[in-house]
Amino acid sequence: MTFSRSSMDFHANPLTAQPAIAPDAYRAHAREWLKNNLPAHMRADTLDYRSPTLAESSQWEAAMYRAGLAGMTWPVEYGGHGLTLREHLAVNKEIGALAMPESVSSIGKELAGPIIMTVGTEAQKKTFLPAILQMQNYWCQGFSEPDAGSDLVRLRTRATQEGDQWRINGQKIWTSGAAKAHYCLLLTRTGTVADKHRGLLMFAVPMDTPGIRVVPIRSIDNKESFAEVFFDDVIVPDSARLGAPDEGWNAAIRVLSIERATNRMYRPWRFECELRQLVQACQSDAQLAGRLTESYYQRRIGQLVCEIDGLKGLVEQSVDQLLAGAAIGARGSLTKLYWSNATRHSWHWRRKSSHRSGRPQARWRGVPASIFALPTCSRMPRLSTRARPKCNWTSSPSALCNCQRISDHESPGRKFAPRRVCRSGCRCGR
Structure with a gap:
């Protein structure tokens, strides 16, 4: 099978008419x-x-x-x-x-689009989906709140129905791309906080609706990628509602689990490319090339290679499961954890070699700020313990567990008792 070379301006996809392409x-x-x-x-x-x-x-x-x-x-x-x-x-x-x-349209392609395809009306699908793919509009995600980050059951932004329209009041924070977005994928509450996951409702809210105020947040890299978004008596029609009032939780969790496992599938191959560039940059420097032969650096590189291979396997297994109609389960959380660790370790290696290698570093300037938003070993593994083997909690390293005991340490006037911690990569899930 052969394919003709395509230009930047062609509008037809020659592969669409061939459903059985290898x-x-x-x-x-x-x-x-x-x-x-x-x-x-x-x-x-x-x-x-x-x-x-x-x-x-x-x-x-x-x-x-x-x-x-x-x-x-x-x-x-x-x-x-x-x-x-x-x-x-x-x-x-x-x-x-x-x-x-x-992608500058990742929220639209990876979150808003799948949610609209899941719970949206036919009119919403025909209105929003082609525009997302053709880059005619951008989306932001209105989930996190000052008192409800990853814990969606604590949302307080309230939507009150008034006839054939809804009145929205509340605040969102850490909203990526809010300043340039045309629409907000907004998760609201129709009941009380005591209802927890019940009574959550999603909307597709135009960002130019009266009552919406965007306040940029300047991050440590001197960028304003995030923002606070305030909703003060924002009126939207019922046609902006995505699904029934009780479908918001199920739609959000389903799409987020798939997003963690399958969206941005390029990440492991991207990390592999970056690691290859990093090693080549080190080899071109006499001092860094010598360090590559040391066992410490070889172990570090080996660790990153293993994380990349593990992430590849998780992505490919998730694809197989979805094609077979099976649920992803905790595999989505594991994928997120592997990606987070690889991002953090890749950046630390890049930082050590950047002052010598002369390689382009513009793409990495935002990573120091973003790694603070990544899950760490103390949090994310709790979400994914069912997807990997467990081992007995121990106070010393073993072949099955990397948990280790921290020795007594003293400070003036106070002594701290020994405690047990889990090092990155441990399979016990503690």
Whole structure:
């Protein structure tokens, strides 16, 4: 099977009419198209790399969609290409191998789109889904609140029905991309906090609706990627509602579990590309090249390689499970944990070599701020213990457990008792 070379301006996808395309053939098409069309300043393995502007990213992602490299699993009637997760994974491997910039429309493609396809009306699907793929609108995610971060059952933003419309009051925080978003995927509460997961309701709220106020948050990297969003007597029609009043919780949890396991599948292959660049940069420096032969650095590199391989396996297993109609379960949380650890370890290695290697570092400037939002060994493993073998809690390292006992330590006037902690990678889940 052969594919013709595509340009940045073509509008037809020659692969859409071929429903039984082998993933390897689709991957070869993606590799060839990206090789011929990816701008040099978006290639992380070149010295010309720089962070693309919003307009450049939008133009590039729209071109990828026209080439059949975005919206692959979405239904054809809603602007997608009607393919399977296997083709989606095949393309993501090539995207990761080039370490391309993150999508500026990830909330729309990875959260809003799947939720609308799950609980949205036919009119909502035809209105929103094609526009998301064609980069005609951007979305932000209105989930987290000052007193309810990852704990969605503590949401307080309230939606009150008034005839055929809803009045919304509340506050969201850490909302990524709120300043540029056209719509907010807003999770609200129709009952009281005591109802917990019952009575949660989602809306697709236009960000230019009167009563919405966006206050940017400046992060440690001097960027304003996050924002607080205030809703003061915001009136939206009932047509903005996504699903029934009690469907908000189920829709959010279902989509978040799939998002953790299958979205941004390119991550392990991207980490692999970055690790390869890092090793090559170290080899080009006399001092760093000598350190690569030391056992400490070899263990560190080996640890990162194992994390990348583990993340690859989790992604591919999740695809197999979804195609078989099985639930992902805690595998989504494990994928998130492996990704978080790999991100943190990759950045620390990049930081150590950046002052010597001369490699492009613009893409990594935001990582120091973002790693504080990543789950750590003390939190995330509690969510995923059912998906991996357990071992007995122990006070010393063993072949089955990496838990270790911290010795007594003293401070003036006070003595702390010994305590047990779990090192990263332990399988006990403590």
